Amino acid sequence: MPARRLLYLDATGLTAYRWQSGRLRVEGEYAAEPAGVTAFGEYIAREHSSVFYLLTDYAEEGYQVEQVPHVRGSDRSALIKRKLVQYFFGTPHALALSLGRSNEGRRDERLLLTALTRSDQIEPWLDALHAAEGQLAGIYSLPIVAPQLIPLLGISAPHILLISITRGGLRQTLFEDGRLAFSRVTALATGSIDEMAITCAAESEKMYQYMAGQRLILRGSRLTTLVLTHPAQMTAFRDVCTDTPSLHFEFVDLLALAKTVGLHTPPHDTRADILFLHLTAKRPPREQFAPESDRHHYRLDQLRFGLRTAGYVILSAALLFAFRQAVDYHSISQRTVDIVAQTQQDRQRYDSMLQSLPKIPISNDALRALISRYDKLRSAEAGPEPTYLLISQALHASPRVDIKRIDWQRDSSKDTKGGEIAELHAMLPLSMAGDPRSQLAAIDAFAEQLSARKLQVQKLKLPFDAESTKSLKSSTEAAAQTQSPQFSLRISRSLP
Numbered sequence: 173m174p175a176r177r178l179l180y181l182d183a184t185g186l187t188a189y190r191w192q193s194g195r196l197r198v199e200g201e202y203a204a205e206p207a208g209v210t211a212f213g214e215y216i217a218r219e220h221s222s223v224f225y226l227l228t229d230y231a232e233e234g235y236q237v238e239q240v241p242h243v244r245g246s247d248r249s250a251l252i253k254r255k256l257v258q259y260f261f262g263t264p265h266a267l268a269l270s271l272g273r274s275n276e277g278r279r280d281e282r283l284l285l286t287a288l289t290r291s292d293q294i295e296p297w298l299d300a301l302h303a304a305e306g307q308l309a310g311i312y313s314l315p316i317v318a319p320q321l322i323p324l325l326g327i328s329a330p331h332i333l334l335i336s337i338t339r340g341g342l343r344q345t346l347f348e349d350g351r352l353a354f355s356r357v358t359a360l361a362t363g364s365i366d367e368m369a370i371t372c373a374a375e376s377e378k379m380y381q382y383m384a385g386q387r388l389i390l391r392g393s394r395l396t397t398l399v400l401t402h403p404a405q406m407t408a409f410r411d412v413c414t415d416t417p418s419l420h421f422e423f424v425d426l427l428a429l430a431k432t433v434g435l436h437t438p439p440h441d442t443r444a445d446i447l448f449l450h451l452t453a454k455r456p457p458r459e460q461f462a463p464e465s466d467r468h469h470y471r472l473d474q475l476r477f478g479l480r481t482a483g484y485v486i487l488s489a490a491l492l493f494a495f496r497q498a499v500d501y502h503s504i505s506q507r508t509v510d511i512v513a514q515t516q517q518d519r520q521r522y523d524s525m526l527q528s529l530p531k532i533p534i535s536n537d538a539l540r541a542l543i544s545r546y547d548k549l550r551s552a553e554a555g556p557e558p559t560y561l562l563i564s565q566a567l568h569a570s571p572r573v574d575i576k577r578i579d580w581q582r583d584s585s586k587d588t589k590g591g592e593i594a595e596l597h598a599m600l601p602l603s604m605a606g607d608p609r610s611q612l613a614a615i616d617a618f619a620e621q622l623s624a625r626k627l628q629v630q631k632l633k634l635p636f637d638a639e640s641t642k643s644l645k646s647s648t649e650a651a652a653q654t655q656s657p658q659f660s661l662r663i664s665r666s667l668p
Contacts, residue, residue, distance in 0.1 A: 175222040178449045182229040182340040191453040194436040213300035226311045229340035231357040232290035242281045260287035265461035307470040310460030315355035317451050322350045335399040336444045344379045369412040380418050402442045556580040566621035573618045591666045600657040608636040611657050628664040
């Protein structure tokens, strides 16, 4: 962060301070003359990297309360600009403070228009700042900074008059509901404590009469007046500033207040210059008098700072991402090394197990084919039940066929894909012994039933001699047979 430097400007000249952690140190005093302005420019050139806050303490200030329609955005800005030019023509150092909205009628907005009316007293110093490329954060006045003190004083009143003494004189600032309403400065001839006390009492009464005449306060009301004093000089003020029907004085310990706001270089007397300087550096008010042209170098530095910050953020993010990637890469590399080592160990263990197995008189390929064939046989349907079931269904459709025996076996020949073979031995009824034609018809009908169930049928033996050179015997010639006709079939079924 750039260093903060404070410039206190009054009618006699300018004093430069270095502010750091609540401590103020004088770095230069420059008279309001050409030689002083030149020396000030050289000081700014040496410290041009710092941020400067200019605090003015002039009697030449203007205040005007105006009631305007409640508008927003660009319309409000244009309205305020027109009002400022109307009341403070010729000075660029003017601003408007909102006093809230009225509770009556159309609820217009109340504005306090204020300006530093003698621009010629400020311009030489601003020209020196600009020439040396000084970074001016803003131009402030004591009344703009003073509202920060009201919440700290613990006084609850609709109107409060704050008396503070600075090198510029005795300043009287009126607050309405905690907001700035008016301020004026009375010059001091000698600056003695007695003069301060007497002027405080007299000017407070004049201030009351003026504000009552301007209807800033109600005539006949009692105004609470707070006097900032050093505890060593408080008695002198108490003796002179006594309560009246229109004024009620309360005295604020300047040292205790400085400690409350975090000022570590407390005032040595009742002058409160460094208290307002500290408030300006610690909590700069949002409202200030400098136009954007006077803050050009400050805005450029803010832009540079923003770009540098963005660059640092991007660089930090890139470094963090690169670090994360490096960590991930290292982790993956380590896991890869571990996996390779584990694979080598597993392979060595596998090779060792293979070496320990007994040697077999068959090659690995033949053994692999044998095991594959074995697994295929194991996965196939086991037993003759499916074939028997199909034969049973065919028998049910052929009631004249009677089974004597079935010889079942698995066909594992190389020429087939694998199947089942059943040699069926059956017989026909005895009544059909003398009728070969009926026997053949019954056997064929039974074979057709088997074929309908996707079984391959081959006739092995018939109950009669069916050679073409021999003729079938008649039923009369076979009538003397006493044994049932018998036949054999070979039934095959392919496995899926």
